[in-house]
Amino acid sequence: MSARRATIADVAREARVSPSTASVVFSGKTAVTEATRAKVLEAAERLGYAGPDPRAASLRRGRSGIVAVVFEEHLGTAFLDPVKTLMMDGLTDGVAPIGAGLLLLRDHDPSGTGPTLTTAPIDAAVLIGCSGLLRESLDAVAARGIPVVVIEGDAGEGVPRIMLDNRDAQRQAASHLASLGHERVALLTLPTRAARPRGWIVDSEPLEIDVTRERLLGAREVFASAPAYAAEASSMDEGFLAAREILDMPAPDRPTAIIAQSDLLAAGAVRAAEDLGLRVPADVSITGFDGVVVDGLAPYELTTLVQPAVEKGRAAGRAVAAMLEGEPPPAITYTCEFRVGNTTAEVPGH
Amino acid sequence: MSARRATIADVAREARVSPSTASVVFSGKTAVTEATRAKVLEAAERLGYAGPDPRAASLRRGRSGIVAVVFEEHLGTAFLDPVKTLMMDGLTDGVAPIGAGLLLLRDHDPSGTGPTLTTAPIDAAVLIGCSGLLRESLDAVAARGIPVVVIEGDAGEGVPRIMLDNRDAQRQAASHLASLGHERVALLTLPTRAARPRGWIVDSEPLEIDVTRERLLGAREVFASAPAYAAEASSMDEGFLAAREILDMPAPDRPTAIIAQSDLLAAGAVRAAEDLGLRVPADVSITGFDGVVVDGLAPYELTTLVQPAVEKGRAAGRAVAAMLEGEPPPAITYTCEFRVGNTTAEVPGH
DNA sequence: TTGTATGCGTTATCAC
DNA sequence: GTGATAACGCATACAA
Numbered sequence: 001m002s003a004r005r006a007t008i009a010d011v012a013r014e015a016r017v018s019p020s021t022a023s024v025v026f027s028g029k030t031a032v033t034e035a036t037r038a039k040v041l042e043a044a045e046r047l048g049y050a051g052p053d054p055r056a057a058s059l060r061r062g063r064s065g066i067v068a069v070v071f072e073e074h075l076g077t078a079f080l081d082p083v084k085t086l087m088m089d090g091l092t093d094g095v096a097p098i099g100a101g102l103l104l105l106r107d108h109d110p111s112g113t114g115p116t117l118t119t120a121p122i123d124a125a126v127l128i129g130c131s132g133l134l135r136e137s138l139d140a141v142a143a144r145g146i147p148v149v150v151i152e153g154d155a156g157e158g159v160p161r162i163m164l165d166n167r168d169a170q171r172q173a174a175s176h177l178a179s180l181g182h183e184r185v186a187l188l189t190l191p192t193r194a195a196r197p198r199g200w201i202v203d204s205e206p207l208e209i210d211v212t213r214e215r216l217l218g219a220r221e222v223f224a225s226a227p228a229y230a231a232e233a234s235s236m237d238e239g240f241l242a243a244r245e246i247l248d249m250p251a252p253d254r255p256t257a258i259i260a261q262s263d264l265l266a267a268g269a270v271r272a273a274e275d276l277g278l279r280v281p282a283d284v285s286i287t288g289f290d291g292v293v294v295d296g297l298a299p300y301e302l303t304t305l306v307q308p309a310v311e312k313g314r315a316a317g318r319a320v321a322a323m324l325e326g327e328p329p330p331a332i333t334y335t336c337e338f339r340v341g342n343t344t345a346e347v348p349g350h
Numbered sequence: 351m352s353a354r355r356a357t358i359a360d361v362a363r364e365a366r367v368s369p370s371t372a373s374v375v376f377s378g379k380t381a382v383t384e385a386t387r388a389k390v391l392e393a394a395e396r397l398g399y400a401g402p403d404p405r406a407a408s409l410r411r412g413r414s415g416i417v418a419v420v421f422e423e424h425l426g427t428a429f430l431d432p433v434k435t436l437m438m439d440g441l442t443d444g445v446a447p448i449g450a451g452l453l454l455l456r457d458h459d460p461s462g463t464g465p466t467l468t469t470a471p472i473d474a475a476v477l478i479g480c481s482g483l484l485r486e487s488l489d490a491v492a493a494r495g496i497p498v499v500v501i502e503g504d505a506g507e508g509v510p511r512i513m514l515d516n517r518d519a520q521r522q523a524a525s526h527l528a529s530l531g532h533e534r535v536a537l538l539t540l541p542t543r544a545a546r547p548r549g550w551i552v553d554s555e556p557l558e559i560d561v562t563r564e565r566l567l568g569a570r571e572v573f574a575s576a577p578a579y580a581a582e583a584s585s586m587d588e589g590f591l592a593a594r595e596i597l598d599m600p601a602p603d604r605p606t607a608i609i610a611q612s613d614l615l616a617a618g619a620v621r622a623a624e625d626l627g628l629r630v631p632a633d634v635s636i637t638g639f640d641g642v643v644v645d646g647l648a649p650y651e652l653t654t655l656v657q658p659a660v661e662k663g664r665a666a667g668r669a670v671a672a673m674l675e676g677e678p679p680p681a682i683t684y685t686c687e688f689r690v691g692n693t694t695a696e697v698p699g700h
Numbered sequence: 701t702t703g704t705a706t707g708c709g710t711t712a713t714c715a716c
Numbered sequence: 717g718t719g720a721t722a723a724c725g726c727a728t729a730c731a732a
Contacts, residue, residue, distance in 0.1 A: 005495065007725055018703040023727055033701065050493035054471040055409040056725035059708055064405060065465040066416075066453065075442045075452070085429045092425045092454075101465040102425070102454045103416065104442075114449040115415040121404040121471055143400035145355065357709055368719040373711055383717065406709035409724050 006047040015043035026052055058121060067100040067320060068117060068125040070134065072107045072194060072209070073233075081234050082264070082292040084128065087151065087313035091126060094317015098324060100124070107134050108194070117141050124320035129153040129209060147323035149316045153210050160329035162316050166211055169305045169336035170218030170259070173287045176303070176338070177257045178222050181347035182285060186246045186255040187219050187228035188239065188265050198242055201228040215261045215289065223259075231265055236294075239268020240275075247276055247284065256284060256347045263288035263304055267297050270343060281345035291339060301341035308334050356397040365393035376402055408471060417450040417670060418467060418475040420484065422457045422544060422559070423583075431584050432614070432642040434478065437501065437663035441476060444667015448674060450474070457484050457544075467491050474670035479503040481544060481558060497673035499666045503560050510679035512666050516561055519655045519686035520568030520609070523637045526653070526688070527607045528572050531697035532635060536596045536605040537569050537578035538589065538615050548592055551578040565611045565639065573609075581615055586644075589618020590625075597626055597634065606634060606697045613638035613654055617647050620693060631695035641689060651691035658684050 012022035017036055024030045025040040032040075043049075058064040069091065071078045078084050092102065103120060107129075117125055117137045124146055127134065130153030138155055141148060148155065151162045177185060192201060193208040207213035216228055229246050231238035239260060246269075247254055260266035266288030273284045280286055280300065288294075291306025315332050323329050362372035367386055374380045375390040382390075393399075408414040419441065421428045428434050442452065453470060457479075467475060467487045474496055477484065480503030488505055491498055498505065501512045527535060542551060543558040557563035566578055579596050581588035589610060596619075597604055610616035616638030623634045630636055630650065638644075641656025665682050673679050 008727095009725075019725095020704080020727075021702055024702090027727075029727085031701070036702080048493050050490040051468055052727090053409075053494075053725055054465075054469050055405070055412070055414060056708090057469075057727075058471055059403075059405045059409045059710085059724085060726045060728080062405070062708080064471060065469065066471075075438065077439075079429045079435045079438060088425065088429060089427075099465065101470055104452045104454065114446070115451040118401055119404050119407075119415065120451055121408055121414055121416075140400040143398050144403075358711095359709075369709095370711075370713095370720080371718055374718090377711075379711090381717070386717080402711090403709055406724090407711075409708090409726090410710045410712080412724075 006044075006049040008049070008052060010047055011040060011044045011049045014047055015039045023052070055121075063123055064121040065100050066103050066120070066122045067095050067317075068103045068105045068120060068122040070105045070107055070117065070125060070127045072129045075104050075106060077233060078128075083234075083262070083290050083307070083309045086292070086309035087128070087316075090310035090313025090315070091317045092313075093310075094314040094319075095321055096317075098321045100321075122146065124148065124324055126151065126316045126320060127153060127155060129211065130155040147320045147329070149319045149323075149329070151312055151316050160319055160323075160331050162312050162319065163331075163333040164211075164307055164312070165333060165335045166214035167218035167221075169307075169338070170215040170261075170289065171221050172336075172338045173259060173289075173303070173305060174219045174222035176340070177259070177285060177287065177344065180257075180285065180344060182257040183223075183347070184253070184255045185219075185223045185226045185257045185259060187216060187223075187226050188242050188246060188258050188260040188269060189216055189228050189230045190234055190261045190265070191232060192230050196230060196232070198230060198232045198238065201230050212261065219259050226259075234262040234264050236264050236268035236271065239265035240272045241268070243269035243272035244276065247273060247278065257344070258284065258286045260286060261289050263290040263292050263294050263302055266302050266304065266343070267294040267300075270297065270300055270302075281343050283348055285344040285347075287344060289336075291337070300343055303341040303344040304339055305336035306339050307336045356394075356399040358399070358402060360397055361390060361394045361399045364397055365389045373402070405471075413473050414471040415450050416453050416470070416472045417445050417667075418453045418455045418470060418472040420455045420457055420467060420475060420477045422479045422481055425454050425456060427583060428478075433584075433612070433640050433657070433659045436642070436659035437478065437666075440660035440663025440665070441667045442663075443660075444664040444669075445671055446667075448671045450671075457481055472496065474498065474674055476501065476666045476670060477503060477505060479559060479561065480505040497670045497679070499669045499673075499679070501662055501666050510669055510673075510681045512662050512669065513681075513683040514561075514657055514662070515683060515685045516564035517568035517571075519657075519688070520565040520611075520639065521571045522686075522688045523609060523639075523653070523655060524569045524572035526690070527609070527635060527637065527694065530607075530635065530694060532607040533573075533697070534603070534605045535569075535573045535576045535607045535609060537566060537573075537576050538592050538596060538608050538610040538619060539566055539578050539580045540584055540611045540615075541582060542580050546580060546582070548580060548582045548588065551580050562611065569609050576609070584612040584614050586614050586618035586621065589615035590622045591618070593619035593622035594626065597623060597628065607694070608634065608636045610636060611639050613640040613642050613644050613652055616652050616654065616693070617644040617650075620647065620650055620652075631693050633698060635694040635697075637694060639686075641687070650693055653691040653694040654689055655686035656689050657686045 288302040288304035638654035
């Protein structure tokens, strides 16, 4: 009934032991007589003490048991992306040994009220991509000695990265199309920057998002002047809308192939082609990226690049765990596996 | 170069101001002369001070800016469920006004090393479902005065709930089937408890998960003796496997309808029926639950119960936000909307 | 095994 | 607008 909530000091007093003894009873770090243990627990019960305050404990320990996961986008949409979901899956796995919880954070919090990399009580951070905005807060985090790992992004010197051979991989897909005789190829890309409306990419446009840029450059190594259209997100709906514009022209000019930067976009493109009365792959070839299972695309099986998404997440988790133990940060690059499906074929009239 | 990291006290000393003044410069809670502000910032710069330590700040303030989201299952799989994803979406929305981050937690951490409801520095908690195990830690949380809201679960007296009319809703679907002449109906349910292997539910079996129980009881109000088979999770694969067993018998005994407790399960069941050479809905009627878009199920459109998943998450977020402001906890019940698709029809030979 | 003493880094309160 | 002071609640080194 006291206005103030009971603290461990109160419990110690009530149990007639010292604060440190009471503390030890709860932390279990040192052996305690069964008798005193019971005394303390009993006193705690009487006072309605619910165990050590995590805030105070984390200050004292210097650890909060929390790892931040920073997304570039709205959190709700992040989980609509199967690749992100798989990465989260691996991430939970990777941090399990150190028993950390995952705190969902946004790269740039538009509300400005939320916790950020610099204001949240975190032990480490995993960045999914890394925009310019984020780079600033990163200095503060580094200054504090908080381990940071970035998955597919460049967070500057000294920040270990979990990488993917995006450029090489995308080039393989492009080469595959070239070998099938395709020449008029269009690129269907992920967003080039946050909150960009869908539309054709102009040459002068900065490609702020690493994944988008690398995959685009990989494709252009084969098709140097291929036009590129950026979707607003990685979803079938976006792929559908984008592909409808891309394919919206008479036959001689219409692209004979679309290189999509994600499987969801590719799946949407397949739908769009069908919608326009085009056959895949007879009239239009389409490649994806990710190698995720796209529900309901059967009987199509995308020609795509299979990336180890779960493994990437797991590696990131393990990396921050290692760094928290004082071990050196590993830098890892994963490679994609090119998989030929039935959405690519020789160019029409070949 | 010092072994110790600089604190705000060091900065104050370096800038020749009091600690409180230095603090105010960073928190911005009080007006400060531009001159002193510059002095302090400069000193911070020199000392490599990266701003207030969130751990200490949260101890002092009594707020960490973190809201826990507690799942009953492996976190990775939680995001494979579209309903959960939608709820998370709404949840981020709901807590945005108080600017809180979401900490992902598991109901029962098997590793035992992770942060839990009682050891994590949280301001509030949102439970997705509530198992018996969780109930214990809940007392501790309540004792600490931390607001808790539960979505679709019973967390005991005094814990406000965001509910769904599961029982009534499921009864509607059952009545619909009854009105179409169905009599031999099987139930395809969600798990009855954590980590239960898939298989037929026996009468004596405790139904620990509220959603499963309520929907089952709703269906049994119409088909009192309908056999029920529990899947291991809510996925198309599970639905497929379960339905194959359910439908694995000669025609006179085979169920003419399956009431699935989720759209994913229903979609899997549709596939299983096709696989067995049965037509949907001519030979077998199938109903779902959730009203989510199941990619690739076209041309089928499930007869299902549409639930406001995003709204549920948002309501939960708003509820904890309100409670943190000292307002009384709202208790909300949402209702499903019954939607007839093309996966249900009159019983064969009617 | 238990107790004593101290500091973790901040911020709220109040007086000036 | 600025400064002095006092918590916030705990865990650890060390002594007993």
